[in-house]
Amino acid sequence: MKLKLLICILWALTAPVAAFAEPLHDANSAVILLIRHAEQSTDGDGLSSAGEARAKAYVNYFKNFTIDGRLLKLDYLFAAADSRSSHRPRLTVERTANELGFTIDTQFKNQQFLGLVDKIQSLPQGTNILIYWHHGKIPQLLRALGADPEGLLPNGKWPGDVFDWLIELRYDENGVLFESKRIDEHLSSRDSIEHAQTAFW
Numbered sequence: 661m662k663l664k665l666l667i668c669i670l671w672a673l674t675a676p677v678a679a680f681a682e683p684l685h686d687a688n689s690a691v692i693l694l695i696r697h698a699e700q701s702t703d704g705d706g707l708s709s710a711g712e713a714r715a716k717a718y719v720n721y722f723k724n725f726t727i728d729g730r731l732l733k734l735d736y737l738f739a740a741a742d743s744r745s746s747h748r749p750r751l752t753v754e755r756t757a758n759e760l761g762f763t764i765d766t767q768f769k770n771q772q773f774l775g776l777v778d779k780i781q782s783l784p785q786g787t788n789i790l791i792y793w794h795h796g797k798i799p800q801l802l803r804a805l806g807a808d809p810e811g812l813l814p815n816g817k818w819p820g821d822v823f824d825w826l827i828e829l830r831y832d833e834n835g836v837l838f839e840s841k842r843i844d845e846h847l848s849s850r851d852s853i854e855h856a857q858t859a860f861w
């Protein structure tokens with residue numbers, strides 16, 4: 661009996677926090693997570709080996725993503741539509757979508773980010789969303805979502821060589837943004853080097 665009790669205590673101490681966290685899905689609030697697609701290949705429209713590794717790492721990253729100690733339950737995944745020069749947003753999210761059982765909404769092209777915002781505003785209150793987009797339009801997309809790109813990104817722009825940032829936006833029951841922050845993902849040792857290079861902007 662004592663042995664069983666000891667095993668239970670040890671398991672409780674070592675189990676991931678997310679295993680005990682009540683899912684965050686509140687009809688009175690909403691969360692939007694926004695990231696750039698993973699690293700591109702030197703030629704073609706796809707991902708490099710580092711990009712493939714990041715896309716794979718995103719599966720567990722978003723399965724276990726927590727806010728205020730509570731596991732975030734996603735409702736929609738959006739990615740910029742494929743173009744002749746880039747399939748990267750869709751390729752970055754595919755593994756995560758398959759694992760979570762989502763269909764990726766790719767109806768909007770990179771330039772059509774305002775259409776994406778209109779779509780988001782038409783969704784039910786309390787919807788949690790993950791967006792994969794091209795870095796050049798992310799500042800404008802952030803502004804359209806009510807956030808301040810100048811306060812979240814260096815000089816209001818997403819650096820061309822940075823792939824490991826995530827923007828978290830939280831809205832209240834009235835759809836008003838009350839918190840926005842940039843998160844360093846730390847998915848690989850290479851990310852740590854990139855953080856050091858951009859630490860003094």
